[in-house]
Amino acid sequence: MRAEMKPTKRSAAVIALDALAFVVGDEAELGRFLSLSGLSPDRLRAGADQPDTHRAVLEYVLGHEPTARAFAEANGYRPEDLWAAAHHMGIAM
Numbered sequence: 001m002r003a004e005m006k007p008t009k010r011s012a013a014v015i016a017l018d019a020l021a022f023v024v025g026d027e028a029e030l031g032r033f034l035s036l037s038g039l040s041p042d043r044l045r046a047g048a049d050q051p052d053t054h055r056a057v058l059e060y061v062l063g064h065e066p067t068a069r070a071f072a073e074a075n076g077y078r079p080e081d082l083w084a085a086a087h088h089m090g091i092a093m
Contacts, residue, residue, distance in 0.1 A: 019057045033057065
């Protein structure tokens, strides 16, 4: 398990990048994300370092409880780490 995350913009960005890696690492999740977000693979690739993409991916992960649980478990995050990241990224859940 990761050390306790302090709710900062930096830690939120790290969580979002981990979420992006989680989504693109699973063909089914990637297909679902692309379908729901309307992004093409090329646009996702081009925007992978952009805050809007980070927000979209984290919002996607948090919007589906089984996905959020699998992501948190796979990356050693607590649910409160994910919610703190969403808060710092301006995601209203």
